[in-house]
Amino acid sequence: MGVVLPVKTRRARVGSQAIAVDRIIRDDCVAAMRALPDACVDMIFADPPYNLQLGGDLFRPEGGRVDAVTDDWDRFDTFAAYDRFTREWLAEARRILKPDGTLWVIGSYHNIFRVGSALQDEGFWILNDIVWRKANPMPNFKGTRFTNAHETLIWASRGEGSRYTFNYQAMKALNDELQMRSDWVLPICGGPERLKINGTKAHPTQKPEALLYRILLATTKPGDVVLDPFFGTGTTGAVARRLGRHWIGIERESKYVAVAEERIAASLPLDESAMTVMASKRTQPRVAFGALVESGALAPGAILCDARRRWTAIVRADGSLAAGTETGSIHKVGATLQGAPSCNGWTFWHVERAGALVAIDVLRQDYLLQHGDG
Amino acid sequence: MGVVLPVKTRRARVGSQAIAVDRIIRDDCVAAMRALPDACVDMIFADPPYNLQLGGDLFRPEGGRVDAVTDDWDRFDTFAAYDRFTREWLAEARRILKPDGTLWVIGSYHNIFRVGSALQDEGFWILNDIVWRKANPMPNFKGTRFTNAHETLIWASRGEGSRYTFNYQAMKALNDELQMRSDWVLPICGGPERLKINGTKAHPTQKPEALLYRILLATTKPGDVVLDPFFGTGTTGAVARRLGRHWIGIERESKYVAVAEERIAASLPLDESAMTVMASKRTQPRVAFGALVESGALAPGAILCDARRRWTAIVRADGSLAAGTETGSIHKVGATLQGAPSCNGWTFWHVERAGALVAIDVLRQDYLLQHGDG
DNA sequence: GTATGTTGTGAATCATGGG
DNA sequence: CCCCATGATTCACAACATA
Numbered sequence: 001m002g003v004v005l006p007v008k009t010r011r012a013r014v015g016s017q018a019i020a021v022d023r024i025i026r027d028d029c030v031a032a033m034r035a036l037p038d039a040c041v042d043m044i045f046a047d048p049p050y051n052l053q054l055g056g057d058l059f060r061p062e063g064g065r066v067d068a069v070t071d072d073w074d075r076f077d078t079f080a081a082y083d084r085f086t087r088e089w090l091a092e093a094r095r096i097l098k099p100d101g102t103l104w105v106i107g108s109y110h111n112i113f114r115v116g117s118a119l120q121d122e123g124f125w126i127l128n129d130i131v132w133r134k135a136n137p138m139p140n141f142k143g144t145r146f147t148n149a150h151e152t153l154i155w156a157s158r159g160e161g162s163r164y165t166f167n168y169q170a171m172k173a174l175n176d177e178l179q180m181r182s183d184w185v186l187p188i189c190g191g192p193e194r195l196k197i198n199g200t201k202a203h204p205t206q207k208p209e210a211l212l213y214r215i216l217l218a219t220t221k222p223g224d225v226v227l228d229p230f231f232g233t234g235t236t237g238a239v240a241r242r243l244g245r246h247w248i249g250i251e252r253e254s255k256y257v258a259v260a261e262e263r264i265a266a267s268l269p270l271d272e273s274a275m276t277v278m279a280s281k282r283t284q285p286r287v288a289f290g291a292l293v294e295s296g297a298l299a300p301g302a303i304l305c306d307a308r309r310r311w312t313a314i315v316r317a318d319g320s321l322a323a324g325t326e327t328g329s330i331h332k333v334g335a336t337l338q339g340a341p342s343c344n345g346w347t348f349w350h351v352e353r354a355g356a357l358v359a360i361d362v363l364r365q366d367y368l369l370q371h372g373d374g
Numbered sequence: 375m376g377v378v379l380p381v382k383t384r385r386a387r388v389g390s391q392a393i394a395v396d397r398i399i400r401d402d403c404v405a406a407m408r409a410l411p412d413a414c415v416d417m418i419f420a421d422p423p424y425n426l427q428l429g430g431d432l433f434r435p436e437g438g439r440v441d442a443v444t445d446d447w448d449r450f451d452t453f454a455a456y457d458r459f460t461r462e463w464l465a466e467a468r469r470i471l472k473p474d475g476t477l478w479v480i481g482s483y484h485n486i487f488r489v490g491s492a493l494q495d496e497g498f499w500i501l502n503d504i505v506w507r508k509a510n511p512m513p514n515f516k517g518t519r520f521t522n523a524h525e526t527l528i529w530a531s532r533g534e535g536s537r538y539t540f541n542y543q544a545m546k547a548l549n550d551e552l553q554m555r556s557d558w559v560l561p562i563c564g565g566p567e568r569l570k571i572n573g574t575k576a577h578p579t580q581k582p583e584a585l586l587y588r589i590l591l592a593t594t595k596p597g598d599v600v601l602d603p604f605f606g607t608g609t610t611g612a613v614a615r616r617l618g619r620h621w622i623g624i625e626r627e628s629k630y631v632a633v634a635e636e637r638i639a640a641s642l643p644l645d646e647s648a649m650t651v652m653a654s655k656r657t658q659p660r661v662a663f664g665a666l667v668e669s670g671a672l673a674p675g676a677i678l679c680d681a682r683r684r685w686t687a688i689v690r691a692d693g694s695l696a697a698g699t700e701t702g703s704i705h706k707v708g709a710t711l712q713g714a715p716s717c718n719g720w721t722f723w724h725v726e727r728a729g730a731l732v733a734i735d736v737l738r739q740d741y742l743l744q745h746g747d748g
Numbered sequence: 749g750t751a752t753g754t755t756g757t758g759a760a761t762c763a764t765g766g767g
Numbered sequence: 768c769c770c771c772a773t774g775a776t777t778c779a780c781a782a783c784a785t786a
Contacts, residue, residue: 426760428760429760432762438755438757440760441757482760483761484761508758510758512758512760516762517763519760522759522762525759562758562759563758564757564758568758575757578759579759
């Protein structure tokens with residue numbers, strides 16, 4: 001029970017203690033999670049089974065039912081069993097997740113509604129549901145339904161108020177400067193990426209690395225600890241290593257563990273420069289407007305106006321603005337003049353430089369570069 | 375209670391009896407369904423409240439306020455209350471559905487997992503989940519999540535063994551002779567189709583007719599009876615009439631009933647030319663540069679240069695470029711380096727392949743061929 | 749009339765840190 | 768817990784206005 005394999009394991013600090021990371025735990029997922037301390041991982045990616053291996057088939061292929069139990073009884077029993085299993089691992093997942101951590105689960109219509117309800121009941125707060133639109137799905141051979149061409153992911157924070165990680169600018173950069181949407185077009189895992197043993201696929205549901213790449217890039221930071229309780233062939237670990245995230249994989253079947261170990265050992269970490277992503281302005285150091293006045297970048301008495309020259313204001317010595325009787329911060333005066341609930345003064349106000357209007361945000365960037373607080 | 379409006383109602387045979395069709399029942403949906411006999415409708419399309427649980431006001435970057443769905447009919451105190459409501463209407467829906475009938479429900483991540491679990495528990499058998507990918511969704515104004523760009527539909531038969539209607543060839547014809555997939559790209563309801571009263575939208579959540587058109591064409595036969603227990607402004611009725619299906623709408627609010635009546639009376643049966651217009655216009659495949667990075671076609675850290683090797687840049691993990699202190703999209707960095715107002719990064723940037731420079735546009739073409747965005 | 753620019757809006761669980 | 772100041776943030780269309 002609970003065999004910890006001796007991979008090049010490291011330790012990551014979690015509060016006062018440290019947990020071993022970058023390793024595979026060969027065990028049942030609930031048992032393995034029980035051995036982990038509270039609030040020790042930043043993100044969990046879970047690709048749970050669609051049917052339980054324990055108590056017979058949950059989701060039968062069309063016409064596959066053979067036993068004589070009445071429909072109602074059978075159905076209630078099997079859904080209930082799946083729900084129990086789901087609630088059990090979700091509860092453990094929530095316990096070991098840090099307060100501001102998030103959970104990803106992937107599934108299909110067979111199980112995703114059970115999982116979604118269960119995680120809401122456990123207290124998780126859904127942030128998005130994401131549709132993985134498969135570029136090359138398997139056709140519906142019988143022509144009896146719509147081609148099942150997508151899978152669903154749920155992204156949820158530990159609770160309603162938590163302050164989760166979302167690398168907005170990185171996602172925007174990845175999507176040609178447009179906001180990343182909730183529908184992702186990605187090919188299924190095939191070609192050389194698909195792991196094989198003696199010519200047959202090593203795992204029936206290996207996920208493409210591109211999917212995990214986007215997930216990790218969007219919702220974790222370098223150095224974060226990512227847990228995958230249904231590790232399989234270790235896609236999560238391979239991508240985490242490449243992106244400089246720590247990972248823990250839990251997998252019950254030793255043949256998958258072996259495949260995953262070999263795979264991850266062969267994956268190469270990216271170097272620092274390549275891993276860098278577009279930073280959000282929210283994470284940049286703050287510059288007080290007054291600092292621009294103090295440093296001489298903007299003189300007291302200078303005239304500011306908005307991009308269309310509808311309003312003007314005068315810079316005062318203490319870094320406040322005056323526009324008529326209205327005085328206050330660059331944000332407050334901008335908001336008041338427009339009658340808007342709020343205003344980002346940095347992008348609203350401009351100053352004339354060489355005949356053209358320049359947003360004072362540009363002066364702020366210059367200031368940041370000169371006073372080099374990177 | 376339960377006022378039946380005297381529209382040009384007809385009667386449809388249901389076994390030995392006949393029920394009044396092509397009419398709106400102004401009543402609570404559960405009460406109205408209770409008054410209908412067992413197994414009397416062929417299909418049910420339901421657009422129940424989503425239980426959005428919105429916080430305070432949300433303002434757009436330019437200062438406008440988002441007109442949110444804050445109506446009483448969308449407010450439930452707890453998930454348990456929403457579940458009770460859901461199970462109640464689903465149970466009645468299943469009773470009045472013919473044995474080979476099917477149910478459609480539309481929802482978002484706020485409610486669809488509750489609905490999906492509940493209908494499985496009630497005995498419905500899920501045939502597909504369908505993703506409506508909105509061509510023009512509302513952005514995420516605060517940059518806090520992925521743009522919520524889709525809604526989910528569930529299509530289910532009354533039970534596991536039922537012989538439901540699926541017009542496979544009609545769907546294939548509608549999709550340029552390719553199998554219709556489980557993800558549908560359709561614009562949201564706007565323009566002249568969006569019903570207004572004194573210039574403001576008549577209903578906050580009016581669905582596009584194209585959505586109902588595809589649903590009715592796929593899963594009903596001419597002459598079938600379609601029930602919509604949350605009728606709203608009557609999109610289901612209008613499309614059913616155009617396609618020669620009978621319909622029954624249930625709607626509690628008389629202002630919506632009035633709008634729907636007028637609308638359906640004005641709707642015309644469909645002629646052939648209109649059908650060809652509805653046929654899918656394939657969306658242009660658009661490849662983000664980031665997709666090449668994600669897919670591994672170009673590794674983070676790769677060096678790009680222009681055709682004459684005057685400038686170089688490094689590819690970062692999120693698909694942005696870095697050249698010295700300059701960072702941004704392939705287009706922006708290309709433009710900045712050249713001092714040009716704009717630049718097509720696809721043709722400007724090159725990568726070395728077998729000793730020769732290849733424009734990254736070539737990689738894009740390869741990507742399209744391999745992943746054939748259909 | 750044509751081209752261009754401005755404004756409005758859609759089922760939305762939409763901020764963060766310091767005092 | 769609340770309150771306040773700072774300041775980050777939008778895509779595709781349709782409708783209408785201006786040139």
